[in-house]
Amino acid sequence: MRKLAKTFLHLWISLVSVAAFATGWFFLAHAEKPAPLVDPQVQVSSSSQTLLEPIPTINDLLKDQSPTAINLQSSNFSFPRLRTRGS
Amino acid sequence: MEFYEYQAMNTTIQVAAEGSRDKLVPGFQEVRRFTEDCEARFSRFSEDSELCQLNRRAGSWFQASPEMMDLMGNALELYWLTDGLFDPSILEALQQAGYDRSMDEIKVLGQLPSAIVHQPAASHFGQTRLDPTGSVIYLPADVQVDFGGIAKGWIAEKAAQLLSDYTPACAVSIGGDMFFRGTPNGETGWQVSLEDPLDEQNVLTILNPGPGALATSSVTRRRWSQGNQVRHHIIDPRTGTSAEVEWLSVTAGALKATTAEALAKAILIGGSELGLQLAEQVPGLWFIAVHPDGTLSGTKNSMEFVYEPV
Numbered sequence: 031m032r033k034l035a036k037t038f039l040h041l042w043i044s045l046v047s048v049a050a051f052a053t054g055w056f057f058l059a060h061a062e063k064p065a066p067l068v069d070p071q072v073q074v075s076s077s078s079q080t081l082l083e084p085i086p087t088i089n090d091l092l093k094d095q096s097p098t099a100i101n102l103q104s105s106n107f108s109f110p111r112l113r114t115r116g117s
Numbered sequence: 118m119e120f121y122e123y124q125a126m127n128t129t130i131q132v133a134a135e136g137s138r139d140k141l142v143p144g145f146q147e148v149r150r151f152t153e154d155c156e157a158r159f160s161r162f163s164e165d166s167e168l169c170q171l172n173r174r175a176g177s178w179f180q181a182s183p184e185m186m187d188l189m190g191n192a193l194e195l196y197w198l199t200d201g202l203f204d205p206s207i208l209e210a211l212q213q214a215g216y217d218r219s220m221d222e223i224k225v226l227g228q229l230p231s232a233i234v235h236q237p238a239a240s241h242f243g244q245t246r247l248d249p250t251g252s253v254i255y256l257p258a259d260v261q262v263d264f265g266g267i268a269k270g271w272i273a274e275k276a277a278q279l280l281s282d283y284t285p286a287c288a289v290s291i292g293g294d295m296f297f298r299g300t301p302n303g304e305t306g307w308q309v310s311l312e313d314p315l316d317e318q319n320v321l322t323i324l325n326p327g328p329g330a331l332a333t334s335s336v337t338r339r340r341w342s343q344g345n346q347v348r349h350h351i352i353d354p355r356t357g358t359s360a361e362v363e364w365l366s367v368t369a370g371a372l373k374a375t376t377a378e379a380l381a382k383a384i385l386i387g388g389s390e391l392g393l394q395l396a397e398q399v400p401g402l403w404f405i406a407v408h409p410d411g412t413l414s415g416t417k418n419s420m421e422f423v424y425e426p427v
Binding site: 109 | 120133288290294309310311314322331333334337389393413416417419420425426
């Protein structure tokens, strides 16, 4: 009798474990996925360019200056010694 | 403003600081010693470096220096932030693309033979584990790391920190990866020339960043031919080959040098949408991209960092 109860208990624990695992798996499998930071399939469209602001070059900026400032360019203006470029 | 320049890490190191030369010289010497120590630690070309030892111990725990722990922690954080677009473990892909020797040697060799198809490794850098209590790093068995630019940025930031004991305002630039502390007397920022990626003699604009970091990532500086393909050193970790990009370079400003360097690279690979997403997400981040026709575009806040001659 005790042996039968023990077998029944083992069977019960096994069944409950399997059922709990299957339920958990079902809910996780059907849960909403977190959005990836970067979608590897995403193609950058040319319209996304418009999301960035145009930045003036030094030539644009100097063209906008008064004649005095342009003189500054030809006489005193020198580019900074610190330079950034791709490593 | 006093300047000190020397060659190390296969590039030019520029140091600028406010103050009298005799007071700054010990600081310059300390910076030089520090950068040389770091070069010995993080170089992938020196078999004795800590980085090479770490790579050899991939697949088991490695006792690391505090410097290695710090840099590796930064690298992992940036790997996850960019969803793997910044990945310092693309060494094998770089070598398969032909960048398996110094750029000077590659130039002498000319066109390299075609590569075998890149086989992605089963493991990835994101599986790297750090245990700060024991100061140990676990690198997955088939992962090999080359920090490259992120190490330069990290070293520039730490060097500027050292130099700030001697001066209220200083800048350290390692091959264009820069870190600034303070601002020059009477100025709102540091003037920095943004080089034309197609002609280093040409300056596209002048930037005026305040304290913090500045880094540029470009596809034009290290290029070579392999078979009938033109390769460059910016590898897209998703494909394992030289990235197809819409811009020639991206210059990014950030609070930390490792962030500026890694995100400049990730934005160059990922493009404008990713760039704007990161700019919203990361405090203090801004960037300017150079288009193939030489025009510039950037985040709204990047205009604050463009110097306007008066």
